[in-house]
Amino acid sequence: MNHIITAESFVAFLAYFGTGLGVLIAAVVVVALITPHRDFTLIRQGNAAAATAFAGTLVGVALPLHAAISHSVNLADAAIWGAVATVLQIVAYLLARAVVGGVSRQITENTVSAGIFAAGISIAVGLINAASMTP
Template sequence: MLASSLTGLSAFAIYLVTALAMVGAFGTVYTLITPHREFHLLRSGCTAAVPAFLGAIIGYVIPLSAAMRWSASLADFVIWASIAACVQILAYGATRLLVPDVSKRISANDVAAGILLGGIALAFGMLNAASMTP
């Protein structure tokens, strides 16, 4: 019985490792695109950077999990994961249209700006995930 329960373990491991790599790649690209340096701000105790960065990460992971669930193959999953990353970058761009100095405000530890950016990222992620559902 245990052997039959573990038949999907290799697929599980492949998808999990791929998803973690995609989250790492997204986090890296996202921090390179935004003018504020998330990791520097987080290390220095900038409270505003926390909801901003976590919102982007969670806003990416929500559609990533939908892509994992609905993809027909690993390649399909990677394609949809990449699309989800692009949508999160668009969420940042949309926030910059609403609040052009949002990165400067986050760097100045304006928590409201961090919450706004994180909230918009979450909203985009939820809509993105729902759009992936068949």
């Protein structure tokens, strides 16, 4: 098949990409604001635990965003499901805090296992969330 990129398809790409990126940035900001530790400061200081946990959050939100954009009927639908993914990532972080008391303190202290655990929860929830968004 010979597919030609048209102006209409390129504008649609930009709209979906912009929506996805906007939801991803908003999700990351919200997650960074609810964590007791300062993710960006710790990452700038070379804290591997914080970087690992935060990378898990990025992937954990991006996975369902991929599914939402792939299966949505319009931009609003994609944005709504992106917001659902964000809420579930917040719940995932709160779950990690409940299961491992002091996970935020451990991340601040650069306990890499805490960062890996938090990242694992975020990615696992993101995968389940993404799979649930299929038609």
